[in-house]
Amino acid sequence: MSSEMSETFLIHSNGKNYSAWAFHFMIFVKGKDLWGHVDGSSPAPDKIKDKEQHARWAVIDAQVMAWILGLSNPTSS
Numbered sequence: 193m194s195s196e197m198s199e200t201f202l203i204h205s206n207g208k209n210y211s212a213w214a215f216h217f218m219i220f221v222k223g224k225d226l227w228g229h230v231d232g233s234s235p236a237p238d239k240i241k242d243k244e245q246h247a248r249w250a251v252i253d254a255q256v257m258a259w260i261l262g263l264s265n266p267t268s269s
Contacts, residue, residue: 202216205264229253234249
């Protein structure tokens with residue numbers, strides 16, 4: 193996780209603070225203009241018709257998924 197991310201985002205999901213975490217995460221991702229990767233309003237370009245655009249989209253999508261995983265603490269059941 194980049195230092196920019198850890199300095200900006202101080203709440204990690206711990207299984208008990210989802211509402212607060214989700215709100216902060218939404219603000220963070222919207223501030224990066226990447227919320228479409230979370231809510232599905234930024235669908236992947238066609239992989240066959242536009243390989244370059246799809247590849248760029250996939251990198252950004254992976255970054256958003258890494259943020260989600262990096263800001264979540266595994267809970268034990």
